[in-house]
């Protein structure tokens with residue numbers, strides 16, 4: 397429903413309706429990764445995955461041209477100017493072909509760190525609890541590897 401439609405509903409009421417506060421349950425029900433900045437999450441995740449910057453996953457050459465860099469940090473396919481290999485910023489990382497959006501994986505990390513149950517996280521992200529548990533195991537492996 398867009399804003400104009402919502403305004404139409406309140407028309408005809410004697411006094412304009414307003415609500416003091418929304419409920420926590422409503423907020424949680426509405427919540428998804430779209431409420432956050434996907435760009436900010438992507439930028440943060442890629443900074444973690446590529447602390448030394450952008451490199452070709454095949455020939456390890458540093459990416460220097462603006463177009464390829466832009467594609468790299470937008471998670472689009474990149475073509476290496478040195479070896480012509482196609483790759484993306486997620487290639488060779490746990491997030492490659494993950495089946496979940498980078499933002500959703502980021503949220504699994506945040507919610508898990510907040511000790512929220514896998515079942516509740518799965519409900520919020522509209523995925524299976526086993527998927528959440530699988531990612532929690534991957535994150536634990538990262539912690540254990542420290």
Ligand SMILES: [Zn+2]
Nearest residue numbers: 452455476479
């Ligand atoms: Zn290359």
